[in-house]
Amino acid sequence: MPRERERERGARKVPGAARRGPVSHALFRVVRLHRMLAGHLLRDLGLHRGQELLLMHLWDSGPVRQTELIAVLDSDSATITRMVQRLEKAGLVERAPDPNDGRATLVSSTSAGDAVRARIERMWRDLEAATVGDLPPTTLAPLLDALAAVEANLSAAVDRS
DSSP: HHHHHHHHHHHHSSSEEEEEGGHHHHHHHHHHHHHHHHHHHHHHHTTOHHHHHHHHHHHHHHHHHHHHHHHHHOHHHHHHHHHHHHHHHHSSSSEEEEETTEEEEEEEEOOOHHTTTHHHHHHHHHHHHHHHTTTTHHHHHHHHHHHHHHHHHHHHHHHOO
């Protein structure tokens, strides 16, 4: 019964103009709240949204060029440059010349950046726990499948536009 009331409340929140896109409106609301909570949790670590993803990539890949970070994080050059500068100022990443190409710069995690890994992993566990809540485990695989399909649909639409 409580879930039915939650759904009814959510249905009443859909503005008239969005009624032809109930899934899109639900995704908008969910993503907004997820980003908001992630921002709060990251602020406790002294980070901004996206900076943890950059660090995660560096931990997995080692030193990379900023162009790789732009592609992996699906962002623009100015945003990644600001992000790297802020993380560098915080002592979490460093830039060094690429030994294979003196014109290029490699970005890598520092020992301080590596030291924040456990806290970021804990933050992601907390975010996941808050996101999933009391959903039964049997619903998670279908949910992930549905989200993957939605992502593929949106990716194809972006590619066409």
